[in-house]
Amino acid sequence: MDAQPGRSVTSKVLALLDAFTPASPALTLSELARRAELPLPTASRRVAELVAWGALERGDDGRYRIGLRLWEVGSLAPRGLGLRELALPTMEDLYEVTHENVQLAVRQDVELVFIERIAGRHAVPVLTRVGGRFALHATGVGLVLLAYAPAEVQEQVLAAPLERYTPLTITEPGRLRRGLAEVRRTGYAVSDRQVTMDALSVAAPICGPEGSVVAAISLVVAHHRADPVALAPLVQAAGRTISRSLGTSYGPRGSVG
Amino acid sequence: MDAQPGRSVTSKVLALLDAFTPASPALTLSELARRAELPLPTASRRVAELVAWGALERGDDGRYRIGLRLWEVGSLAPRGLGLRELALPTMEDLYEVTHENVQLAVRQDVELVFIERIAGRHAVPVLTRVGGRFALHATGVGLVLLAYAPAEVQEQVLAAPLERYTPLTITEPGRLRRGLAEVRRTGYAVSDRQVTMDALSVAAPICGPEGSVVAAISLVVAHHRADPVALAPLVQAAGRTISRSLGTSYGPRGSVG
DNA sequence: CACGGCCTTTCACTCAGTGAAACCGGAACT
DNA sequence: AGTTCCGGTTTCACTGAGTGAAAGGCCGTG
Numbered sequence: 286m287d288a289q290p291g292r293s294v295t296s297k298v299l300a301l302l303d304a305f306t307p308a309s310p311a312l313t314l315s316e317l318a319r320r321a322e323l324p325l326p327t328a329s330r331r332v333a334e335l336v337a338w339g340a341l342e343r344g345d346d347g348r349y350r351i352g353l354r355l356w357e358v359g360s361l362a363p364r365g366l367g368l369r370e371l372a373l374p375t376m377e378d379l380y381e382v383t384h385e386n387v388q389l390a391v392r393q394d395v396e397l398v399f400i401e402r403i404a405g406r407h408a409v410p411v412l413t414r415v416g417g418r419f420a421l422h423a424t425g426v427g428l429v430l431l432a433y434a435p436a437e438v439q440e441q442v443l444a445a446p447l448e449r450y451t452p453l454t455i456t457e458p459g460r461l462r463r464g465l466a467e468v469r470r471t472g473y474a475v476s477d478r479q480v481t482m483d484a485l486s487v488a489a490p491i492c493g494p495e496g497s498v499v500a501a502i503s504l505v506v507a508h509h510r511a512d513p514v515a516l517a518p519l520v521q522a523a524g525r526t527i528s529r530s531l532g533t534s535y536g537p538r539g540s541v542g
Numbered sequence: 543m544d545a546q547p548g549r550s551v552t553s554k555v556l557a558l559l560d561a562f563t564p565a566s567p568a569l570t571l572s573e574l575a576r577r578a579e580l581p582l583p584t585a586s587r588r589v590a591e592l593v594a595w596g597a598l599e600r601g602d603d604g605r606y607r608i609g610l611r612l613w614e615v616g617s618l619a620p621r622g623l624g625l626r627e628l629a630l631p632t633m634e635d636l637y638e639v640t641h642e643n644v645q646l647a648v649r650q651d652v653e654l655v656f657i658e659r660i661a662g663r664h665a666v667p668v669l670t671r672v673g674g675r676f677a678l679h680a681t682g683v684g685l686v687l688l689a690y691a692p693a694e695v696q697e698q699v700l701a702a703p704l705e706r707y708t709p710l711t712i713t714e715p716g717r718l719r720r721g722l723a724e725v726r727r728t729g730y731a732v733s734d735r736q737v738t739m740d741a742l743s744v745a746a747p748i749c750g751p752e753g754s755v756v757a758a759i760s761l762v763v764a765h766h767r768a769d770p771v772a773l774a775p776l777v778q779a780a781g782r783t784i785s786r787s788l789g790t791s792y793g794p795r796g797s798v799g
Numbered sequence: 800c801a802c803g804g805c806c807t808t809t810c811a812c813t814c815a816g817t818g819a820a821a822c823c824g825g826a827a828c829t
Numbered sequence: 830a831g832t833t834c835c836g837g838t839t840t841c842a843c844t845g846a847g848t849g850a851a852a853g854g855c856c857g858t859g
Binding site for chain 4: 800801802803804805806807808809810811812813814815816817818819820821822823824825826827828829
Binding site: 293294295296298299302303305306307310311331334335338340342350351352353354355356357358359360361362363364365366369370373374377380381391393398403404406414415416417418 | 550567591621637663
């Protein structure tokens with residue numbers, strides 16, 4: 286016990302899981318130990334238990350990877366699978382009509398998590414990943430999720446520095462605040478070259494049974510052939526359809542006037 | 543320490559996660575403690591840590607659910623997300639052509655796990671679930687995965703009693719063995735009313751770079767309007783397409799003659 | 800055959816984890 | 830307003846699960 290005296294076993298186990306990222310999905314024991322800030326023997330023992338359970342798998346190369354078992358359990362997350370399952374048919378419809386990228390995301394604290402994505406073969410390549418996180422202030426889905434988020438979340442995002450992804454990214458809190466008001470007024474969000482210079486996205490809210498916004502759906506299209514105003518009704522209709530299948534009478538209730 | 547003396551903390555934590563099932567995705571602390579066979583105070587403490595990390599979430603109703611964070615980490619499972627991501631476009635193509643259920647599954651020990659599913663709006667309702675497990679001896683994907691599984695896995699399945707789902711389910715080891723040989727010969731599997739009396743599925747293998755079968759794809763259609771022989775080439779083509787995108791020269795190498 | 804990288808096991812120590820019991824607070828009776 | 834039940838949390842003294850330094854495999858490789 287040197288690094289953090291009194292570190293719980295549970296936190297160590299979770300730190301081991303945290304060591305895996307999209308950029309490094311396969312790690313040797315040494316790498317794992319270093320990332321989790323654990324002595325090697327400790328890592329060895331905990332990892333052995335995780336492998337026995339199926340949370341991790343050891344490949345032929347000796348490296349450890351996240352195991353299917355963990356994915357299985359994770360699939361029980363109601364906001365993950367439940368929503369996904371309900372939304373997928375509608376997302377497919379939207380894809381069949383537009384043949385553009387369709388994305389589904391939920392808010393997790395001050396970030397968003399992509400729940401599902403239909404990547405069109407001929408659509409703009411998007412750099413997002415299902416299961417991946419992203420800031421709320423740039424993407425279409427992010428703007429929708431932020432616009433209908435609790436006031437404290439909005440303030441937290443507006444107070445922190447807004448990361449810039451392109452020369453056009455809105456990084457000024459005042460402009461973002463006005464943008465969010467506009468989203469609530471129109472009921473959809475447009476993110477024009479905010480994340481990459483070739484993409485534009487149009488997003489709409491998805492509401493749960495109590496009327497709160499639980500997710501957002503978006504179309505991501507090439508910026509040059511985009512007509513946000515024409516796309517918005519399509520995305521909004523999809524959002525309404527999914528909301529309805531969640532058992533709600535549609536109508537997002539904003540939290541901030 | 544009474545129940546199992548010497549039970550590791552890690553195993554307790556994992557037991558808590560195990561308590562969640564598709565049938566009971568939301569549990570009170572007491573239920574959790576009971577299922578994990580832990581005293582309530584212990585469960586309370588471990589659960590608190592899991593919630594802090596995001597593995598679990600506590601709903602408004604006080605019940606605990608699997609959290610998004612766990613789903614996020616689980617999404618890093620290479621056989622989960624990696625395959626899914628690669629296969630989805632092809633699955634969509636197959637869906638657009640047939641408008642039937644398309645399923646993707648991998649083998650996990652002596653069972654299969656559904657990785658992805660496109661549920662057609664007007665297709666037969668299937669009772670399977672993404673992230674769910676199933677026996678290998680009944681479904682189309684199961685037969686494919688079993689036919690190309692290592693010999694010891696096949697023997698293990700053939701040795702155990704084969705569960706019956708319908709009057710037509712093959713439960714006799716000899717017949718199953720012959721069926722598997724037929725799958726290897728033709729390169730696809732047909733499961734006719736083996737799981738439910740109204741559905742039939744046609745499945746084909748997906749091969750990894752080294753030629754081993756890593757997954758299976760299937761179409762599930764209503765039994766009465768099914769023409770397996772006509773569907774097989776479609777499914778096989780989809781399997782080949784996905785195999786190719788996995789970076790392989792197609793050709794499943796069977797393990798058992 | 801010595802060296803280094805990588806991982807597992809040994810061993811004596813000790814503090815994180817433990818569970819019985821007490822405590823808390825809300826809901827449901829009386 | 831008092832009592833009991835129920836679900837959950839906290840206290841407290843005890844103890845064995847977890848620990849890490851060191852030693853021990855087990856490869857490839859120079």
